[in-house]
Amino acid sequence: xxxxxxxxxERAGRIGRISWxxxxxGQALAQQLGLTVSAxxxxxxxxxxxxxxxTKAINKVVRLDHALLSPYTPDGFLxxxxxxxRAVQPGYVVFPHTYQVRDYAPALAARFGQAFxxxxxGFADGPVFHRQLLxxxxxxxxxxxxxxTCFLSVQSGAFRADQLAAGSPPVEVFTPALEATQIRTxxxxxxxxxxxxxxxxxxxxxVSVGRGIKEADNLPxxxxxxxxxxxxxAASRPICDNGWLPIERQVGSSGQTVAPKLYVAVGISGAIxxxxxxxxxxxxxxxxxDPDAPIFEAADYGIVGDxxxxxxxxxxxxxxxxx
Amino acid sequence: xxxxxxxxQIPERDAAVRIDAAGAWIDESDMQWGMNESDAYAxxxxxxxxxxxxxxxxxxxxxxxxxxxxxxxxxxxxxxxAIHVDAKDLAQRDSLNxxxxxxxxxxxxxxxxxxxxxxxxxxxxxxxxxxVAELLRxxxxxxxxxxxxxxxxxxxxxELEEGWFQNIELPLPAxxxxxxxxxxxxxxxxxxxKRAKTKELRNVAASDLGVAPAQTVALERIAxxxxxKSTQILTGPAKEAAVALVERLxxxxxxx
Ligand SMILES: Cc1cc2nc3c(=O)[nH]c(=O)nc-3n(C[C@H](O)[C@H](O)[C@H](O)COP(=O)(O)OP(=O)(O)OC[C@H]3O[C@@H](n4cnc5c(N)ncnc54)[C@H](O)[C@@H]3O)c2cc1C
Ligand SMILES: Nc1ncnc2c1ncn2[C@@H]1O[C@H](COP(=O)(O)O)[C@@H](O)[C@H]1O
Numbered sequence: 361x362x363x364x365x366x367x368x369x370e371r372a373g374r375i376g377r378i379s380w381x382x383x384x385x386g387q388a389l390a391q392q393l394g395l396t397v398s399a400x401x402x403x404x405x406x407x408x409x410x411x412x413x414x415t416k417a418i419n420k421v422v423r424l425d426h427a428l429l430s431p432y433t434p435d436g437f438l439x440x441x442x443x444x445x446r447a448v449q450p451g452y453v454v455f456p457h458t459y460q461v462r463d464y465a466p467a468l469a470a471r472f473g474q475a476f477x478x479x480x481x482g483f484a485d486g487p488v489f490h491r492q493l494l495x496x497x498x499x500x501x502x503x504x505x506x507x508x509t510c511f512l513s514v515q516s517g518a519f520r521a522d523q524l525a526a527g528s529p530p531v532e533v534f535t536p537a538l539e540a541t542q543i544r545t546x547x548x549x550x551x552x553x554x555x556x557x558x559x560x561x562x563x564x565x566x567v568s569v570g571r572g573i574k575e576a577d578n579l580p581x582x583x584x585x586x587x588x589x590x591x592x593x594a595a596s597r598p599i600c601d602n603g604w605l606p607i608e609r610q611v612g613s614s615g616q617t618v619a620p621k622l623y624v625a626v627g628i629s630g631a632i633x634x635x636x637x638x639x640x641x642x643x644x645x646x647x648x649x650d651p652d653a654p655i656f657e658a659a660d661y662g663i664v665g666d667x668x669x670x671x672x673x674x675x676x677x678x679x680x681x682x683x
Numbered sequence: 684x685x686x687x688x689x690x691x692q693i694p695e696r697d698a699a700v701r702i703d704a705a706g707a708w709i710d711e712s713d714m715q716w717g718m719n720e721s722d723a724y725a726x727x728x729x730x731x732x733x734x735x736x737x738x739x740x741x742x743x744x745x746x747x748x749x750x751x752x753x754x755x756x757x758x759x760x761x762x763x764x765a766i767h768v769d770a771k772d773l774a775q776r777d778s779l780n781x782x783x784x785x786x787x788x789x790x791x792x793x794x795x796x797x798x799x800x801x802x803x804x805x806x807x808x809x810x811x812x813x814x815v816a817e818l819l820r821x822x823x824x825x826x827x828x829x830x831x832x833x834x835x836x837x838x839x840x841x842e843l844e845e846g847w848f849q850n851i852e853l854p855l856p857a858x859x860x861x862x863x864x865x866x867x868x869x870x871x872x873x874x875x876x877k878r879a880k881t882k883e884l885r886n887v888a889a890s891d892l893g894v895a896p897a898q899t900v901a902l903e904r905i906a907x908x909x910x911x912k913s914t915q916i917l918t919g920p921a922k923e924a925a926v927a928l929v930e931r932l933x934x935x936x937x938x939x
Contacts, residue, residue: 463825466810467817475777475900501904544822548850601864622938643936662916663924673925
């Protein structure tokens with residue numbers, strides 16, 4: 361077994377923030393276990409991101425380079441990474457929990473006979489790994505049973521990447537054997553939906569509504585609150601999925617990222633995919649009837665109560681304080 | 684097209700959760716159960732594909748006795764038949780092992796297409812679909828919002844982060860994991876509910892599928908998340924709490 365390996369994801373020649381967080385997680389894990397940490401970057405032209413990775417204190421950087429690894433396909437990545445890790449025999453493989461990783465990494469672990477531990481938020485002696493259950497309402501502790509390779513991914517924001525020590529590790533190249541015929545899917549270059557007419561990213565005040573609102577017919581209540589606050593109206597994903605508000609008002613990992621002065625979350629539980637979109641807010645207020653709702657952990661101020669009582673009271677209080 | 688849809692039964696969304704005495708899982712007594720959200724979208728997509736191209740929709744769920752009610756719901760919405768992998772020991776199986784169970788139940792059906800939800804809202808692994816594809820050696824695409832049949836297979840729309848998308852083309856047979864929001868969900872009609880009672884719901888014992896329980900990773904303990912941030916909770920009747928909040932926002936946080 362040869363230490364901890366981090367699989368880095370490159371986008372347009374750069375290494376993404378969450379990949380650096382995976383390096384930070386890998387370093388912390390390696391330190392606890394007395395192992396070394398190395399990095400591998402799959403792709404077609406990985407010189408630039410490899411050079412970027414080789415500025416950090418890691419043991420070595422490997423470019424897993426093949427023309428068939430761009431664009432990303434699960435067959436290409438699975439084939440290449442399986443060959444690489446069979447050769448390396450790592451103790452731990454750490455991934456950033458991106459959409460791309462969730463598309464292939466669990467299958468890679470399966471090829472090594474292992475269950476994947478996805479979306480890890482932390483670890484403790486053992487090691488055991490923590491991850492969220494029931495959309496953040498509970499935390500689960502997972503223990504790998506044997507001494508086989510352990511495959512895990514880390515949640516965005518769970519580890520801090522801003523204090524990675526500098527270094528100058530060697531860069532090596534590993535060329536996997538891949539055939540075009542192995543790749544069964546074809547993918548287009550990414551595109552954006554129709555031009556957005558609502559830009560929530562610059563709104564100073566946002567009132568955001570979640571499934572606690574129950575029905576589309578109740579939305580005017582939230583619109584009234586937004587008006588009283590001079591706020592833009594936003595929503596969690598289920599509200600947009602139901603077609604109650606247009607998708608361009610969706611906040612979160614698959615919607616917009618916002619950074620207002622004030623973000624008021626009404627009837628939103630606070631799933632991680634929502635929270636990543638509101639982290640940059642200066643002040644977060646949560647109104648939710650469940651005192652254990654994860655949104656309260658992100659909030660600066662909270663009111664535990666039925667939104668159908670609290671929101672009208674809040675509208676009155678705002679009006680009273682304005683006069 | 685012959686389509687299998689994997690559907691998981693999970694605790695009803697607003698149900699209170701209590702940790703069981705052993706701290707190993709939630710207390711399931713008095714729990715209300717429902718269909719996992721993205722699985723409802725997977726079922727909807729399957730029903731639409733059947734309406735457009737003909738074929739058969741088979742709902743599949745692994746779990747104890749109680750999951751048959753969710754399978755009946757799928758039948759009421761229009762699935763043609765259902766398979767219940769009867770297993771009381773899912774907690775003694777890791778995610779790979781559960782995927783092996785599902786794959787073993789699907790294999791003899793040789794469907795053209797398998798749909799799963801993107802993620803279960805209880806365990807939240809988001810990997811079972813990808814694993815079933817791997818185990819059945821099928822091509823897959825994940826986080827799919829829209830499916831179209833082409834001459835050679837499928838063309839699908841995949842969601843990426845932050846409002847980006849991508850089209851994927853893949854041959855059949857294949858597996859897709861379905862993201863929520865691609866279609867509008869239908870309700871079961873009274874007629875549908877009546878008909879569901881006469882549709883086939885086949886029981887397969889997990890022990891007959893040749894997949895013994897195994898765990899390379901074990902869920903050892905569950906707990907309430909540790910609080911890290913000190914949130915100011917404003918208490919009292921709604922009116923008082925609202926007034927106090929406005930005060931704080933004005934004079935403490937200075938955001939009004
Ligand atoms: C890949 C992926 C991407 C995703 N992207 C996003 C995204 O971009 N944005 C996003 O928001 N989600 C996203 N999600 C979905 C996310 O996981 C959650 O399912 C979603 O955020 C939940 O929305 P919600 O909080 O409105 O609903 P719920 O989780 O159902 O919460 C409703 C809340 O309302 C409360 N409530 C109910 N009634 C009342 C009442 N009368 N008064 C007060 N409170 C009440 C409940 O206590 C509960 O906390 C994504 C999921 C996946 C898997
Ligand atoms: N016990 C089960 N029975 C049927 N389908 C399941 C089961 N567990 C998971 N699935 C399917 O796999 C998807 C992803 O689940 P998960 O990997 O647990 O997030 C779900 O949305 C279901 O479609």
